[in-house]
Amino acid sequence: MTGGLRLTSRILLFDRDDRILLFLTKAPDTSGAARWLTPGGGVDPGENHDQAAVRELFEETGLKVDDLGTPVWEHDFDVMWDAADHSTGHAVFYRHIVDAFEPSDAHWTDDEKVDVLAHRWWTADDLIGTDEPYEPAELPELVLRNLPHAPAQE
Secondary structure, three states, rough: OOEEEEEEEEEEEOOOOOOOOEEEOOOOOOOOOOEEEEEEEEOOOOOHHHHHHHHHHHHHHOOOOOOOOOOOOEEEEOOOOOOOOOOOEEEEEOOOEEOOOOOOOOOHHHHHHHHEEEEEEEEEHHHHHHHOOHHHHHHHHHHHHHHOHHHHHH
């Protein structure tokens, strides 16, 4: 792994039944590990996080939106995967609500065609109860805080 910081934009994409779309993706690791992730990815040169989120959502799902609004969460993280091209990251998360749909792979990059193994709409209970790996570790709490039909917080 080489050093460096990777900026990413990720989307908490909920359907109207409070399910979140996650992709099972091969990690950049020689172990062949995979983990569940929200749609999203790297911020390209010349982009800001907002622009990257809109582009990544379209590339990974086929869903075209003009704006994803204000970010709902940000975090810095260390990368432990041995084949990653970066050692740290900064992720900005957005929230968007849609009617459930079947994501399209028509705009996937060559890497995504290899790395994305599956997709699934998850309930919060599915995510909390799973023993399958997901990232970030805070994902269940993040989902609960951002559910479309979450009880009002005081």
